[in-house]
Amino acid sequence: MVLNNIEKLLEKYENGDTSLKEEQALKNYFSQETVAPHLEVYKPMFAYFSVSKQEQFTKDLPLKTKKVFTYRWIAVAAVAVLVVMVYFKKPAVSTYQEYAYGTYNNPEDAFNEVTKQLAMISNHFNKGVSTVNYLEEVNKGTGTLGYLNEIGNATSIIFKK
Amino acid sequence: MTQTEFLNIVMPFKDKVFRLAKRLLVSTEEAEDATQEVLLKLWSNKTKIEDYKNVEAFSMTMTKNFCFDKLKSKQAQNLKIVHNNYEDGQTPLQKQIELNDSVHWVAKIIEDLPEQQKLVIQLRDIEAYNLDEIAKMLDMNNTAVRVALSRARKTIREKLTSTHNYGVK
Numbered sequence A: 001m002v003l004n005n006i007e008k009l010l011e012k013y014e015n016g017d018t019s020l021k022e023e024q025a026l027k028n029y030f031s032q033e034t035v036a037p038h039l040e041v042y043k044p045m046f047a048y049f050s051v052s053k054q055e056q057f058t059k060d061l062p063l064k065t066k067k068v069f070t071y072r073w074i075a076v077a078a079v080a081v082l083v084v085m086v087y088f089k090k091p092a093v094s095t096y097q098e099y100a101y102g103t104y105n106n107p108e109d110a111f112n113e114v115t116k117q118l119a120m121i122s123n124h125f126n127k128g129v130s131t132v133n134y135l136e137e138v139n140k141g142t143g144t145l146g147y148l149n150e151i152g153n154a155t156s157i158i159f160k161k
Numbered sequence B: 001m002t003q004t005e006f007l008n009i010v011m012p013f014k015d016k017v018f019r020l021a022k023r024l025l026v027s028t029e030e031a032e033d034a035t036q037e038v039l040l041k042l043w044s045n046k047t048k049i050e051d052y053k054n055v056e057a058f059s060m061t062m063t064k065n066f067c068f069d070k071l072k073s074k075q076a077q078n079l080k081i082v083h084n085n086y087e088d089g090q091t092p093l094q095k096q097i098e099l100n101d102s103v104h105w106v107a108k109i110i111e112d113l114p115e116q117q118k119l120v121i122q123l124r125d126i127e128a129y130n131l132d133e134i135a136k137m138l139d140m141n142n143t144a145v146r147v148a149l150s151r152a153r154k155t156i157r158e159k160l161t162s163t164h165n166y167g168v169k
Helices: A003-014 A020-030 A042-053 A066-094 A096-101 A107-132 A135-145 A148-160 B003-025 B028-044 B046-051 B055-072 B074-078 B094-112 B115-126 B131-138 B142-164
Strands: none
Touching (some): A003 A020, A003 B142, A020 A042, A042 B094, A042 B142, B003 B028, B003 B046, B003 B115, B028 B046, B028 B055, B055 B115, B055 B131, B094 B142, B115 B131, B115 B142, B131 B142
16 A cells, blocks of 8 residues: 555544445554554554454343243243143033032922021020020119119218208 | 344344444443343334344434433433443553543543534444445434534544643644
């Protein structure tokens, strides 16, 4: 490369008018061992540009996001639950009628059974009510407290005098 | 979209995203976090990725905005940490230091540039995007990009010259 040419390019370079190709030519020129002494100043500049370009990003990227992971396992779990449900549901399907209408096929039997149950409930209920009868005692107690009025009468007589 | 498809889209420009983040945030760790964040955001919106006209340009814009947010955040304002990327023990030879020294000077000079110019230099001189792409990424017009670029280049050259001549002239 002719020195004259380089000087021209440098001037263009400083005005920001060089093309990328011309800049590459400059970089090549200044990467040589020997450079014209008055252009020595530019050498570290271009050397720095080339060196900086070599730097690399070495940290690794944790791209496996947590989101993807959980979704996949939720899908697996859902399928497993479905399979288990289908497996256990099968025997129930054959006795479906039994579940739907109860265990009594004859309405009379059902009526008898219901009466029996209701009788039992009322029996227990009466038992409960009978225990509440003790509350009568409280009324009796308050009746006897009526005697206290007598004391009141007596004191009123005393104070009147 | 599967992981592999996503990686195929992202892989070619992930380093560019990282370098842009590092240019703005300086610290390697911060830049790594930012890159991760940007790529994960892309991944979580992967259903929309087909709608983007240019995923790369879109990601670069995203990175720029993310880094600005980071810089503006309370965290960054409460605590001023000077990020140093500590090199490990392998002591380089004196000669290497001397050679590297002026290269580091360039890094320092770029660090002092205004944010806009920093971005433009990064995208043009390091990543070699064309002006239209840069204009789109940074939401500027073409001329503004060229002006910023020209100013940045001139500043770098002037500062380099003055450090070179320091104590000599």
